[in-house]
Amino acid sequence: MNIVLFGPPAAGKGTQAKILVKQRGLIQLATGDMLRAARKSGSDLGKKVAGIMDRGDLVSDEIVIALIEEQLDANEDAPGFIFDGFPRTVEQAKALDASLKQRGQAVNGVVRLCVDDKVLLGRIEKRFIDEGRDDDNPESFKIRLGNYHKQTAPLLPFYAAQGKLSEVDGLADIQTVAASIARVLDMQKNVKMSWWKRVFGG
Numbered sequence: 001m002n003i004v005l006f007g008p009p010a011a012g013k014g015t016q017a018k019i020l021v022k023q024r025g026l027i028q029l030a031t032g033d034m035l036r037a038a039r040k041s042g043s044d045l046g047k048k049v050a051g052i053m054d055r056g057d058l059v060s061d062e063i064v065i066a067l068i069e070e071q072l073d074a075n076e077d078a079p080g081f082i083f084d085g086f087p088r089t090v091e092q093a094k095a096l097d098a099s100l101k102q103r104g105q106a107v108n109g110v111v112r113l114c115v116d117d118k119v120l121l122g123r124i125e126k127r128f129i130d131e132g133r134d135d136d137n138p139e140s141f142k143i144r145l146g147n148y149h150k151q152t153a154p155l156l157p158f159y160a161a162q163g164k165l166s167e168v169d170g171l172a173d174i175q176t177v178a179a180s181i182a183r184v185l186d187m188q189k190n191v192k193m194s195w196w197k198r199v200f201g202g
């Protein structure tokens with residue numbers, strides 16, 4: 001099962017992805033984490049993206065698509081993936097569809113964590129103090145949120161048109177959000193199984 005966890009920065013995607021990894025044995029693919037690791041390693045890629053990330057802008061589609069493809073190749077036998085912070089543009093979503101199709105797979109569901117912008121600003125102030133991420137400063141965060149609305153939110157109609165989009169309240173506490181996500185995913189699994197039984201019997 002391949003799931004896209006969707007939402008603005010600081011919506012709680014990373015936290016929920018880690019819970020899904022534990023519960024379902026899926027592999028978390030978080031492009032933000034991959035890019036931060038590249039920076040930490042001092043690689044050419046890390047140097048190339050540092051300024052862009054600190055500003056709060058998106059790195060190029062080409063770079064993040066290559067990172068994801070590398071991980072899909074490296075985890076051929078995985079039971080499925082949780083895409084966290086990817087795709088962030090329609091171009092990335094189309095590339096993901098094509099990459100998965102080549103591997104006989106697809107995005108099975110997209111779960112949107114619905115969170116109010118004002119709440120996000122409060123959360124990010126706390127995360128900036130707790131974790132010290134450079135791009136969590138108020139100026140960069142405003143740019144990141146703006147980019148989310150401009151470049152990433154158009155993915156909502158893209159996935160809704162495919163009947164893949166579900167929404168959960170991201171404002172609840174962590175365990176309640178996790179339970180809502182689990183309900184949505186189990187419902188999708190049951191619909192798929194009953195379709196399979198209707199077509200093939202059993």
Ligand code: AMP
Nearest residue numbers: 009031032053057058059064085086088
């Ligand atoms: P995140 O940890 O997901 O908030 O990502 C941190 C930063 O990494 C973002 O603000 C972007 O600069 C960059 N980034 C992460 N994922 C993507 C993506 N899918 N497309 C473009 N840039 C990304």
